[in-house]
Amino acid sequence: MLCGVACLVLCIAAGCDRGRAGDGARSSSAADRTLVVYNAGSLARPMRAALDSFARREGVTAEQESAGSLETARKLTELGRIPDVIALADAEVFPQLLVPSQTTWYVHFARNRMVIAYTPRSRGASEIAADNWWRILQRPGVEVGRADPSLDPNGYRTLLTLQLAERYYEQRGLAARLLAAAPERNVRPKEADLVGLLQAGELDYIWSYESLAQAAGLSYLTLPHQIDLGAPADSAYYATASVKVRGRTPRDTVVFRGQPIVYAFSVPREAPHRELAERFAAFLVSAEGRAALRAARLDALEQPVVVGTGAPGVVTAGAPAAAPNAPP
Amino acid sequence: MNETSGRRRPLYRAASVGALAAAALFVLFLAVPVVQLVAVAGGSGLAKLLDDAELRDALALTWLTASVATLLGVVGGTPLAWALARRPFRGRAVVAALLDLPLLIPHPAAGIALLLVLGRDSVAGRALLAFGLRIAGSPGGIVAAMLFVSAPLFISGAREAFARVDPRYEAVARTLGDPAWRVFRRVTLPLSMRGLVAAAVVMWARAVSEFGAIVVLTYNPKVTSVLGYDRFTSYGLPEALPVAAVLVILSLLPLSFLRALRYERGMGGGLAAVAP
Amino acid sequence: MIEARSLSARVGEFALRDVSFAVPRGGYGVVIGPAGSGKTTLLETVAGIVAQRGGTLLLGGRDATALPPETRDVGFVYQHGYLFPHLSVEDNIAYGADDPALARAVARRLGADAFGARDVRGLSGGERQVVALARALARRPAVLLLDEPFSALDPRRRTLVRREVRAIHAEWGMTVLQVTHDFTEAGLLGDVAILLDGGRVLQYGPPEEVFRRPASPYIAEFLGAENVFAGRARALDETSPDWVDGAPHDVAGRFRAVEFRTGDLTIYAVGDAPDGPGYAVIRAEEVLLSREQHGAGEPAATSARNRFHGTIVELATLGALTRVTVDVRGTPLVAALTTRSVHELGLGVGVAVEASFKAMAVHLC
Numbered sequence: 014m015l016c017g018v019a020c021l022v023l024c025i026a027a028g029c030d031r032g033r034a035g036d037g038a039r040s041s042s043a044a045d046r047t048l049v050v051y052n053a054g055s056l057a058r059p060m061r062a063a064l065d066s067f068a069r070r071e072g073v074t075a076e077q078e079s080a081g082s083l084e085t086a087r088k089l090t091e092l093g094r095i096p097d098v099i100a101l102a103d104a105e106v107f108p109q110l111l112v113p114s115q116t117t118w119y120v121h122f123a124r125n126r127m128v129i130a131y132t133p134r135s136r137g138a139s140e141i142a143a144d145n146w147w148r149i150l151q152r153p154g155v156e157v158g159r160a161d162p163s164l165d166p167n168g169y170r171t172l173l174t175l176q177l178a179e180r181y182y183e184q185r186g187l188a189a190r191l192l193a194a195a196p197e198r199n200v201r202p203k204e205a206d207l208v209g210l211l212q213a214g215e216l217d218y219i220w221s222y223e224s225l226a227q228a229a230g231l232s233y234l235t236l237p238h239q240i241d242l243g244a245p246a247d248s249a250y251y252a253t254a255s256v257k258v259r260g261r262t263p264r265d266t267v268v269f270r271g272q273p274i275v276y277a278f279s280v281p282r283e284a285p286h287r288e289l290a291e292r293f294a295a296f297l298v299s300a301e302g303r304a305a306l307r308a309a310r311l312d313a314l315e316q317p318v319v320v321g322t323g324a325p326g327v328v329t330a331g332a333p334a335a336a337p338n339a340p341p
Numbered sequence: 342m343n344e345t346s347g348r349r350r351p352l353y354r355a356a357s358v359g360a361l362a363a364a365a366l367f368v369l370f371l372a373v374p375v376v377q378l379v380a381v382a383g384g385s386g387l388a389k390l391l392d393d394a395e396l397r398d399a400l401a402l403t404w405l406t407a408s409v410a411t412l413l414g415v416v417g418g419t420p421l422a423w424a425l426a427r428r429p430f431r432g433r434a435v436v437a438a439l440l441d442l443p444l445l446i447p448h449p450a451a452g453i454a455l456l457l458v459l460g461r462d463s464v465a466g467r468a469l470l471a472f473g474l475r476i477a478g479s480p481g482g483i484v485a486a487m488l489f490v491s492a493p494l495f496i497s498g499a500r501e502a503f504a505r506v507d508p509r510y511e512a513v514a515r516t517l518g519d520p521a522w523r524v525f526r527r528v529t530l531p532l533s534m535r536g537l538v539a540a541a542v543v544m545w546a547r548a549v550s551e552f553g554a555i556v557v558l559t560y561n562p563k564v565t566s567v568l569g570y571d572r573f574t575s576y577g578l579p580e581a582l583p584v585a586a587v588l589v590i591l592s593l594l595p596l597s598f599l600r601a602l603r604y605e606r607g608m609g610g611g612l613a614a615v616a617p
Numbered sequence: 618m619i620e621a622r623s624l625s626a627r628v629g630e631f632a633l634r635d636v637s638f639a640v641p642r643g644g645y646g647v648v649i650g651p652a653g654s655g656k657t658t659l660l661e662t663v664a665g666i667v668a669q670r671g672g673t674l675l676l677g678g679r680d681a682t683a684l685p686p687e688t689r690d691v692g693f694v695y696q697h698g699y700l701f702p703h704l705s706v707e708d709n710i711a712y713g714a715d716d717p718a719l720a721r722a723v724a725r726r727l728g729a730d731a732f733g734a735r736d737v738r739g740l741s742g743g744e745r746q747v748v749a750l751a752r753a754l755a756r757r758p759a760v761l762l763l764d765e766p767f768s769a770l771d772p773r774r775r776t777l778v779r780r781e782v783r784a785i786h787a788e789w790g791m792t793v794l795q796v797t798h799d800f801t802e803a804g805l806l807g808d809v810a811i812l813l814d815g816g817r818v819l820q821y822g823p824p825e826e827v828f829r830r831p832a833s834p835y836i837a838e839f840l841g842a843e844n845v846f847a848g849r850a851r852a853l854d855e856t857s858p859d860w861v862d863g864a865p866h867d868v869a870g871r872f873r874a875v876e877f878r879t880g881d882l883t884i885y886a887v888g889d890a891p892d893g894p895g896y897a898v899i900r901a902e903e904v905l906l907s908r909e910q911h912g913a914g915e916p917a918a919t920s921a922r923n924r925f926h927g928t929i930v931e932l933a934t935l936g937a938l939t940r941v942t943v944d945v946r947g948t949p950l951v952a953a954l955t956t957r958s959v960h961e962l963g964l965g966v967g968v969a970v971e972a973s974f975k976a977m978a979v980h981l982c
Binding site: 080081083084087090091092134156161163164196197198199200201202206209210213214215259263 | 393453456457460461462475477478479556557559560561562570571574575576577578580
Binding site: 507509510512513514515516517518519520521527528531532 | 661664665666685686687689691692693695699701702703712713752753756
């Protein structure tokens with residue numbers, strides 16, 4: 014009898030597919046008030062603020078998961094876990110990984126720029142300025158941290174910024190030297206992991222986003238707009254920098270060109286609570302939504318831009334159509 | 342056989358069968374995930390070893406740091422375990438409770454706590470830096486994280502092993518002319534050796550599997566658990582599973598060997614202290 | 618020598634209190650007490666295994682109160698041996714021995730050399746005790762502490778081992794302190810008897826004194842033997858009238874006819890005590906008293922081999938029991954009678970009586 018039980022369980026375990034079933038069942042009932050949101054780490058606080066604001070209006074409960082943008086995208090493509098809303102720190106990830114398999118549209122809704130964050134305890138904090146930061150970062154004994162380019166867009170954006178800095182300041186080899194100043198041991202999976210180390214005094218400077226530095230109450234140095242990936246007007250200049258990052262498999266590489274940092278979100282085709290998700294999407298592009306995001310230090314675009322086809326009406330109503338130079 | 346025992350027998354039988362079934366299910370619950378992991382990805386994992394230098398490095402680093410951590414834990418923890426087992430000192434209960442704390446702390450929090458104490462701005466950190474030892478971002482940090490989360494397991498196991506040695510053996514040895522430390526070496530240690538080895542094995546296994554505390558302190562260079570996470574988030578399951586499977590397969594060897602030591606004849610273990 | 622002055626110690630809930638006694642150098646002390654009276658704790662305190670809380674302990678004349686066990690030069694044998702399970706018999710015995718030749722010699726004397734390189738786990742309880750004894754003696758300690766060392770031995774081995782231990786004790790001039798819960802089982806009385814109960818010494822002194830003058834009815838009841846005579850035993854051979862022709866030899870020597878002389882008295886006993894000085898113990902209940910009939914001729918045939926004439930010197934009545942002390946040629950003999958018998962026989966102080974008891978009732982140790 015015991016053997017029977019054992020065999021049964023073993024069969025079930027072995028036979029179970031890893032499954033690509035979606036999260037939960039589709040809900041058509043208006044009584045189902047849960048919203049599942051996957052977002053990039055740097056969007057954690059702003060999304061929370063927006064969800065709280067939305068919840069007050071609609072009375073929903075939100076389940077939020079934060080992770081690196083690439084990791085988040087892989088939850089859908091690899092694990093088959095589909096949220097109601099997916100919001101990433103790099104709009105490029107949509108065409109790279111998610112379009113058209115998971116969705117056919119996405120919305121540019123916020124932007125950001127690279128900064129160097131620090132604390133009063135950081136070595137050289139009293140002197141660092143726009144005209145000497147690259148020297149201070151290279152000083153012996155100064156620890157500089159950055160995110161992992163394979164896991165967090167902040168990581169490869171750092172590399173792009175370094176390249177742009179070399180070109181901008183016309184200093185040969187500056188990018189390599191600055192990269193050496195932030196060695197492997199100071200690399201962490203996500204930008205958010207670096208903040209803790211900075212606050213603990215283990216790092217002096219970290220490459221971060223303006224929104225995150227503000228939200229964490231850190232001091233930060235703004236960089237020339239030509240190199241900080243924050244100004245859409247400088248797109249052409251940004252495009253002169255490019256980095257190779259690991260792709261879908263260990264043997265693949267993906268090339269990322271310099272682009273302004275744009276945050277995008279979408280509602281996947283197989284979202285479990287579709288109707289509610291679309292209403293939240295509409296909220297995000299509305300004035301009220303943008304105000305909530307800004308209150309959490311996210312630079313929400315005045316004019317969100319829809320890219321691709323098939324976006325729900327409530328969303329396109331609040332945002333202009335794709336600009337001609339935004340690829341689908 | 343009277344009426345009541347006749348009525349009870351089927352009940353006892355049902356209870357025994359129920360207990361056996363529960364035990365079997367539990368064994369399956371613990372074993373099937375690992376077995377399936379190895380079955381699904383073991384082959385590709387072993388194949389990977391041939392051409393994946395990053396994986397080989399991660400495995401080597403994991404074993405090295407886990408072994409160093411275990412060594413430090415054994416050397417530092419054995420006297421403490423002995424004192425807890427044998428010397429009723431004031432505050433013994435408090436110390437014992439303190440030693441349980443690392444087991445309760447969520448692992449990333451443990452990593453942060455270690456950072457505060459061993460980081461480059463701390464007193465200890467500065468002292469270590471004077472010797473050229475960094476903690477964060479180095480194998481030293483990995484060892485520190487592993488030691489912190491797994492040492493309590495060794496200490497409690499070692500304490501048990503010492504406690505199981507009947508103090509009368511040690512008393513007799515004292516009367517036969519040995520001072521306390523010689524008694525420890527000639528009597529206590531041989532009689533508790535099996536328990537100590539078992540505790541060290543548990544500690545080593547725990548160190549090898551640690552992730553949360555390590556990743557806060559030292560992401561690069563990567564140990565196997567961190568590499569597995571990295572592979573998963575970068576490439577997905579097909580790349581992550583072989584890493585885990587290889588770690589399981591290659592760890593089975595030392596674990597089985599050490600477990601086999603327990604059942605060897607010769608060294609009386611803690612349990613053999615039962616019959617004086 | 619061992620001298621304890623107001624020794625006190627504590628193990629868990631149990632406490633030894635105000636323990637005082639002395640065993641002279643080269644002497645043999647026996648600690649007697651019921652189970653749970655603290656006998657083992659006392660031995661452990663003397664050995665230094667249990668920490669002393671108060672009082673003074675002198676070993677060999679010097680203050681051993683603060684000395685660790687390994688410097689006290691004591692040998693210790695627990696009741697269950699506590700042989701090291703990870704060592705062979707040989708290695709156990711040689712554990713603390715400075716001189717391997719001595720260790721081997723001791724093992725041989727006690728019959729432990731037969732076990733040799735065997736695993737201790739395969740030994741029986743009696744064999745363990747022998748090995749444990751050998752182990753303690755292999756160091757030639759000045760003081761030997763024994764916790765019921767012969768309890769698990771079968772009678773034949775017990776005789777052999779006891780004899781050897783006493784011989785070694787005499788040869789080496791060791792001071793021995795032995796614990797037992799029943800002195801008859803221990804089979805011998807030493808120079809000093811120490812009565813222990815509830816962690817306190819109730820009485821101590823030479824055995825005849827302790828037994829004959831128990832300090833309290835409780836002790837008397839516990840000891841249960843009021844007649845203790847120090848004297849000399851001698852086995853009777855074929856020339857003695859007790860020897861019956863044709864009777865098969867008693868190979869083990871357990872049932873030998875023994876003649877015991879104490880003071881002016883000759884007592885006949887049956888037992889296995891070796892020739893030489895020792896003690897004869899007779900329970901008061903075993904002593905019969907009869908009035909000499911005036912004008913009677915020969916007394917009726919009786920199987921009691923021991924018959925003595927004496928005069929009653931003391932009567933103590935406790936309800937239905939009366940203790941009658943008879944002076945027999947200068948030696949007091951105590952008989953326990955029913956009070957009714959005392960009245961019926963008209964016994965009183967000064968009355969002449971005949972006291973008799975069987976040879977089988979004499980316990981030699």
